[in-house]
Amino acid sequence: MSTSFLADLFSTIAGSSRALWDISRGQKVDNTPEGLIALCETLMTSRGEASGVAIANSILQGYLGLEDEARLAFLTALTQQFGVDLEKTRTGAEDYLADPSAEAALKLHNAAEPRRQELIRRLNRAPGGTAALVAMRSDILAVMKAYPEFREADRDFQHLFASWFNRGFLVLRRIDWHTPAIILEKIIRYEAVHEINGWDDLRQRVDAPDRHLYAFFHPSLIDEPLIFVEVALTASLPDSVTDILDPERDKLQPDRASVATFYAISNCQVGLRGVSFGSFLIKQVVQELSLELPSLRTYTTLSPIPGLRNWLDTITGFGGPEDDLLHRLREAPKDAWPELNSAEQTQLRELAADYFINRKQPDGQPVDPVARFHLGNGARLERININGDLSANGIERSFGLMVNYVYDLDQIESNHEAYANNAEIVTSAQVRKLVKGRKPPMIQEPAHAE
């Protein structure tokens, strides 16, 4: 394969070209917010064309060198001065209404494009430009609550990022012990679901025979994973993440595994918020694994139930024995979690099933965000597990319960359609049984949509 030519090729992106453009042609750049904004105007004019790459580079390097306050000033100017041209839009709208042709619509479309979009496209010409723009957007997101007017600029970034980080430009890559440290370090840093405690813990997750880790990368973000998923290979559907994370477990030889479990998915780039990768990642990893390990029969998750406890806390009572159980659990110390008998386990499972199937947002989707993600992807709610995660976090979120969503390749599409069209929650028979005939709870106050 021609892999190596390509390989060489992309090494160039970060390396030499970055160095090249550091060679200034002796021009002094005014590194104040005002100076940089003035440079942005230059970049937008035809005058900037000849040395566009150098100007874009100066702006982005300049921005990255600014202190917080100055960055804020820059972003404010970016918001105020590079929005849509209202006057041009007005003319375009009037022209269109006078003669509603496709031609006029296109002119109007262009007229109504915020100037920022062209600016961002031109800034992206700089070497390392994409990374700098992603960083700029994460600055915006960090302060957007306080500066809601930045939302406009944010939308422009998101629009372009969605195009640039199109699935077709992403590359899936297995991460293992041969991966460069600079990438592994970021896996440790970005893991958001089950914290990685240093390099030894990391090695458990990437270098054991029964563990895989996959990430998406983009050619323009050197050394930066976009999103990654951790996979455990097991002999049966797993019910406890503690077992999965146990370094002392018996390690399964991969060719004997029949189940692949996605036990953590972590987004890495704050600046790419809203550009969705997760669904594509899961599906491509399923494909990779199915080619590599033909013994696999089941692709599942072992997922948290982030909204369960919150929801239970809104309920005054069910009028049955579960009320006592809930009371006990609320009082129980996290470090001495009570053993539950079989009846109690069923009660808990029933509560959770009820939560998944009946508790909806105003738009008809389940209140649980993780459920929305996997069901929306076409997965099936398979099983509710007691004591799946007895970490402090797990108890706090869901009294230790976890859940499996199963990705059944033959049904993904129909599941997805049932969910997308009718908000139908596809579940296994065992989960359905748990809700049959339950009385509705006494709700303290209406559940909030998230």
Add this chain to the structure above:
Amino acid sequence: MSTSFLADLFSTIAGSSRALWDISRGQKVDNTPEGLIALCETLMTSRGEASGVAIANSILQGYLGLEDEARLAFLTALTQQFGVDLEKTRTGAEDYLADPSAEAALKLHNAAEPRRQELIRRLNRAPGGTAALVAMRSDILAVMKAYPEFREADRDFQHLFASWFNRGFLVLRRIDWHTPAIILEKIIRYEAVHEINGWDDLRQRVDAPDRHLYAFFHPSLIDEPLIFVEVALTASLPDSVTDILDPERDKLQPDRASVATFYAISNCQVGLRGVSFGSFLIKQVVQELSLELPSLRTYTTLSPIPGLRNWLDTITGFGGPEDDLLHRLREAPKDAWPELNSAEQTQLRELAADYFINRKQPDGQPVDPVARFHLGNGARLERININGDLSANGIERSFGLMVNYVYDLDQIESNHEAYANNAEIVTSAQVRKLVKGRKPPMIQEPAHAE
């Protein structure tokens, strides 16, 4: 450097992932134009999300398998059914005029976007999608004269390609004798200026010590150069491309070269027409060369003058000795080109200088397209060379004349501004001298803009 991780990474794009998605999940695709267009509609609806990559793949594979007639039917439907939503645009325009806010402008902007753009973005999710879309656009361009209504679709492709093939996503790569044959073969095929006659001739251009060849690549177009430039290293400003192409020349050691000459620039991808790479390519190659060979002092081209002969043919006469000369040249056999004495050479040079400096399009730019390109990039018209290209082609185009445009790093920016703002043609003193005091020619009919 982390080059190798990257390298591995991008090898994935073409290789395994392409194979992965060939695994159909047993669904039969209707590979007629109508069937594929129906799939496009599915892809546009939310229902298609779950298996979006597979659907996109089916559409593109299906399209590539169509015969000419059927492709035409597909493209016609693409043009007619995926344009802008006129009704939504109308509402948006009215709303905007009623309340001309940035918010409303954005809504309007989105409403007026042709549906094709989102369709193309979704098609691009397929592995190899970008290449297939570039091929689709080259089909459009091939028939656009006969089907001018395709222009709308073409604009949508061009708009998205301009964003995706942004300078920041391109990678410069030197091509040499270590380059894979699959790339070199395309260099032979795509050379558009001075034909490459097979592998031995190619080797002369990439493997001699005094010859370099550089190309831009994009991560998503495997094994496909986008544009390339051929460079000759010489001891002085070259005046004849025959000398440059002569395999028997004395080969200069690169560290003794003081001049780097760009003697051919070739665009490779018809489907990327209108997305400009040339200016960026020249500038980055200048930077690469200046780092690698500190002895270089001058960066120049040796360029054809494609419009000279055409223009001279519009002229009834100058009323001087040049009329006789032109008459002689028009009659001269191409394979026995007359020797010119010093006065005649000066006459020819004067005519050419006049052509460059005084013959303008209605927009004030020179009629010569190569001049527009290099002057627009900030180069300077340096010297007019007699007998620069005595090939049949060279005589046909410009009586054998060629010209050097010099890229002077310290003046690129100001040259460009002078050209962009005032359409000023920046020339060397020797060229300026050639036009001083010349009478205007008797023009047969007005020069056509190209």
Add this chain to the structure above:
Amino acid sequence: MSTSFLADLFSTIAGSSRALWDISRGQKVDNTPEGLIALCETLMTSRGEASGVAIANSILQGYLGLEDEARLAFLTALTQQFGVDLEKTRTGAEDYLADPSAEAALKLHNAAEPRRQELIRRLNRAPGGTAALVAMRSDILAVMKAYPEFREADRDFQHLFASWFNRGFLVLRRIDWHTPAIILEKIIRYEAVHEINGWDDLRQRVDAPDRHLYAFFHPSLIDEPLIFVEVALTASLPDSVTDILDPERDKLQPDRASVATFYAISNCQVGLRGVSFGSFLIKQVVQELSLELPSLRTYTTLSPIPGLRNWLDTITGFGGPEDDLLHRLREAPKDAWPELNSAEQTQLRELAADYFINRKQPDGQPVDPVARFHLGNGARLERININGDLSANGIERSFGLMVNYVYDLDQIESNHEAYANNAEIVTSAQVRKLVKGRKPPMIQEPAHAE
């Protein structure tokens, strides 16, 4: 996999390090044969250690810069001055006989080692040293007939090369259209069996779906294949190389092939003569192919019979109809080769079978060198093919006959043992049938061993 780190790693061998050592520390080297031989003595003394790499580099660069005559002078001195130390050997032998211990044997072993071996080891420290030493040996081989005294030096090179080019240090690599031109060019140049006529012909052999080409490489010989084998994938046992080389053939999809045919094996490095790679190459390619294409059932060759015609020419007559046939064939014009009827074909096949099975060297091995190679590897003589190679060469060698040797994985080992221990020629039943009951020929004079 850690492939990429390795990849980067070995790129260093040729690249930077070579450049590094060109930096001379200002010392002038005497580039005469005498000067270089004096440097060799310096390299052998402890005084040379500190700058051993630089000295070795000077010697090898100096040697490569010599004219033929001067190289000869250098090689003569190498032969005369760096042989074994006879006096030390005598002492060692006497000491050993006085006290025949393992300790004394080792001392003797060391004493009897030609000094050249240590010299060659030290020369090999230079960057690019291995390549230069291989070139030096090919110089020796080129003149060894005229200078038989060089045989001693030659043996030292061969001994060390056999150790350095140990199978464990070789790397198998598929050659295809993604391979760098600098390698492909050498495939064209080194093909020794069925000439490759330029790049288009090469592409037929490396880039068609039913053709593979594999080569062995060594880390220290940059861009240089050691040996390569060309493979055709077919539906049945092939009987004609003309069919295999036909560019107009129907091309088989690889996953439908049941037979892999090795139709040419070429050694590339004259300087490595006597270091055998062929057997290892065939066996590893069999393994590669069996993993990649599970549909393959048969691994065979389509081989020339280089000694057949020569042998037939030594025979006065068989006293049967084959004498007439042979007469006709000897007279037949090569460009109008006669059609043979079924009886004649059988006669020819019988003659060939007789040749393979009964015509032996004094050591009991067959006179045919290709037969010795494949039978020694454990292959089976499977079938004799009429009109297998009707090129001028093929007719000249063997009246157009070719033969298949089959590598049957389950029998390679026992075949090899039968051949190695008892000189048994393992053949298929159909070949055995051809020789049964044949009378011995009237031989003009005894066949010469090759």
Add this chain to the structure above:
Amino acid sequence: MSTSFLADLFSTIAGSSRALWDISRGQKVDNTPEGLIALCETLMTSRGEASGVAIANSILQGYLGLEDEARLAFLTALTQQFGVDLEKTRTGAEDYLADPSAEAALKLHNAAEPRRQELIRRLNRAPGGTAALVAMRSDILAVMKAYPEFREADRDFQHLFASWFNRGFLVLRRIDWHTPAIILEKIIRYEAVHEINGWDDLRQRVDAPDRHLYAFFHPSLIDEPLIFVEVALTASLPDSVTDILDPERDKLQPDRASVATFYAISNCQVGLRGVSFGSFLIKQVVQELSLELPSLRTYTTLSPIPGLRNWLDTITGFGGPEDDLLHRLREAPKDAWPELNSAEQTQLRELAADYFINRKQPDGQPVDPVARFHLGNGARLERININGDLSANGIERSFGLMVNYVYDLDQIESNHEAYANNAEIVTSAQVRKLVKGRKPPMIQEPAHAE
């Protein structure tokens, strides 16, 4: 460069080929020491050729699977059964003495070669063979004190390793934060001079702007550094390793450094003991650095003085104030090391200078092993530093003293010759001054050679 083709190429070594040979052809291997030794005999006979690679693989895999006791049995048999053939050697010696020709010497040389050498060469044909053989030798070295008869076998390994790990086959590689974790982990493990405390400490040594780390690799030892050197870039000659290892130091930009200090060299492969890499490594790193950082003026070490304290402890007294000082230092607590005044510092320096210059082994070389290494390489003893290493170890070894050896490119060769020919200790003027006029010490007992 053709780096990428090479890169791909060597990725094969560990990867696919290893897998290939795991495919056994259904033969059961007798994995006892006796069974494996019997296989070794098979491998030595011609009968083993056909499946030599598979047999070699079985032996090495079998050996690696043995328990300690069984390995010992295998190694004992290897020692006893694969030594030199005494009878053949006797005949060879007699033949030689009867006719002392070069021809006879070569025969004798071959006769006196231990059979083990050919066995080891054949074992090396297995994929991963070199690594397994290096491991086998490290087993031998681990028990050689108890089993001195293994020394013979050890010498055969060392002889072949010296040839295979010839400088010409080694590749220098910078190790940094982009290096795969599997390599970095080994750097942590193998550091022998100044322990690396986990990944954060490692990062200080490979990823700081003023720190480099270089290692030698060999194509056949995948993921295994052979030796590495740690380099600090500083503004002046360093006098304290504590300063160098301080993570809080001001980090120098590399282009402002004038001194490169080798502050630790660690051998990684026990099994390669006696094959020397250090001298080549230092010299090649000097060359790399001099190309990359032209500002560097001085290449030095900051080295321990491992034998100083031992030597001082042999001395009854000098009869001067240094006796009191030594007494105080011997009594001082390591965690509260006394401050020394200027006179005391000079006394200590004088003692150390005396140690270096006057304390010799019987062969005339200095007793200090680090001094022997660097002086033998052509370095100059430059400066003796008080409080260079106040770790427990440093005080224990040398009362905290350290020393700089300077590699002066223009004098390496002559320094080396002076040392090699006359055992001359090349020192700076300031060191020489320290010994002038000192009285000889009263030595308790003669210094031991190391």
